[in-house]
Amino acid sequence: MQYGFVLPGGDARQVAEAAREAEAAGWDGFFIADCVWGVDPWVSLTAAAMLTERIRLGTMLTPVSRRRPWTLASQTATLDNLSRGRVILAVGLGAIDTGFAEFGEETDRKTRAELMDEGLAIIAGLWRGQPFTFDGRHYHVRETAFYPPDPPVQQPRIPIWVVGAWPRPKSMDRVARWDGLLPDKVNAAGQREECTPDDLRAMGAYLAERRPADAAPLDIVMEGETPGDDAAAANEIVQRWRDAGATWWLESRWGDGRGEEAWQRLRQGPPKER
Numbered sequence: 001m002q003y004g005f006v007l008p009g010g011d012a013r014q015v016a017e018a019a020r021e022a023e024a025a026g027w028d029g030f031f032i033a034d035c036v037w038g039v040d041p042w043v044s045l046t047a048a049a050m051l052t053e054r055i056r057l058g059t060m061l062t063p064v065s066r067r068r069p070w071t072l073a074s075q076t077a078t079l080d081n082l083s084r085g086r087v088i089l090a091v092g093l094g095a096i097d098t099g100f101a102e103f104g105e106e107t108d109r110k111t112r113a114e115l116m117d118e119g120l121a122i123i124a125g126l127w128r129g130q131p132f133t134f135d136g137r138h139y140h141v142r143e144t145a146f147y148p149p150d151p152p153v154q155q156p157r158i159p160i161w162v163v164g165a166w167p168r169p170k171s172m173d174r175v176a177r178w179d180g181l182l183p184d185k186v187n188a189a190g191q192r193e194e195c196t197p198d199d200l201r202a203m204g205a206y207l208a209e210r211r212p213a214d215a216a217p218l219d220i221v222m223e224g225e226t227p228g229d230d231a232a233a234a235n236e237i238v239q240r241w242r243d244a245g246a247t248w249w250l251e252s253r254w255g256d257g258r259g260e261e262a263w264q265r266l267r268q269g270p271p272k273e274r
Helices: 012-025 041-050 069-082 109-128 169-176 197-210 231-243 260-268
Strands: 002-007 029-032 056-059 087-092 160-166 180-186 219-224 248-252
Touching (some): 002 012, 029 041, 069 087, 087 109, 109 160, 109 169, 160 169, 169 197, 180 197, 219 231, 231 248
Parallel strands (some): 002 248, 029 056, 056 087, 087 160, 180 219
16 A cells, blocks of 8 residues: 655645655655645645655646646646656546635536546547547647647556546546546435445445456545554554555545644654554
8 A cells, every 4th residue: 555645735835845754754645735726736746846756746636627638738747757757647526615616617517527528538648649639529629749748757647546426337437447546425415425445345346347457456545534643543544445445545634724733744654554
């Protein structure tokens, strides 16, 4: 299992310093929010890349519907080259109560899903290089020879982690086409519920049946909190998810607005097996 840390806030300089400390503390990945209005995540992660050598870098997470796919493809490929292949792109529909309506972003769930599917197809296609064309409902792309950038270092592509709403088939089938599962559980009324290890096992089995036989192993990513001063208790929390098939644990403290507890937990290092 690999271990990532999600920093709940901070400017670009603080993000870079936190990434450096996270790498020194033994974390495998470092992630930050991608807000409608706020500190730019790709500028911040670029600063982080310059102060680190090993740790993976990404957002948690990017709503593709409010990003121009070609811009997001450019940003991620540029950062992947700068960091020598350390980018992870985590995507989802996003939480619309974070400013979508206030800034005129699309709020309809079905439309956002369509924009994400088309956007991901364009991003992956542009990463592969030219010639590339695309004709969808929302986007149309024509082949261009105008200063095409270098492809990402990571091949066949930068890993794409996708939110999967269990047990919705369309959402889970989307995950099966990409590289990682960010599990979410919803009931028949569309309300979020707590995901259990048994749910995660069921998700993993569902995806295993639908992924191509030659596909790379799927990352299964769980978020949560562990105590940094009690290794046994931390490992017990993570072990439940490890046994259920999780391959990544993300230490997340979204409620820590000023980040003081988050910084302390970051420095304590990941809850690895003892």
